[in-house]
Amino acid sequence: MTHRILVTNADRTIDCAEQSTILAAAVDAGIDFPYGCASGNCGLCMCKLVKGQVQLLPYGDGALGPAQERRGMTLACRAMPRSDLEVSWLANPDFD
Numbered sequence: 001m002t003h004r005i006l007v008t009n010a011d012r013t014i015d016c017a018e019q020s021t022i023l024a025a026a027v028d029a030g031i032d033f034p035y036g037c038a039s040g041n042c043g044l045c046m047c048k049l050v051k052g053q054v055q056l057l058p059y060g061d062g063a064l065g066p067a068q069e070r071r072g073m074t075l076a077c078r079a080m081p082r083s084d085l086e087v088s089w090l091a092n093p094d095f096d
């Protein structure tokens with residue numbers, strides 16, 4: 001199954017398979033999504049999950065803390081879509 005992801009920073013909507021991550025789909029689509037390790041350890045791909053549900057692959061405690069998760073943050077390199085999504089990476093000046 002494929003879901004649609006609106007990446008607000010890039011003003012692009014992309015397709016993402018359920019077994020793919022947000023980051024992989026964004027990079028494949030040519031979006032310059034910020035990331036570092038791509039393995040759940042650095043936190044550079046952190047983004048606000050504005051809408052939708054994701055399932056997270058395992059990640060390091062230092063990359064995403066419980067308080068950040070409660071505020072709606074997720075890791076693009078670990079998050080696989082379980083619905084259509086809207087995400088915004090932290091470099092967005094409009095980010096709350």
Ligand code: FES
Pocket residue numbers: 035036037038039040041042043044045046063075076077078
């Ligand atoms: S790119 Fe390092 S945690 Fe996602």
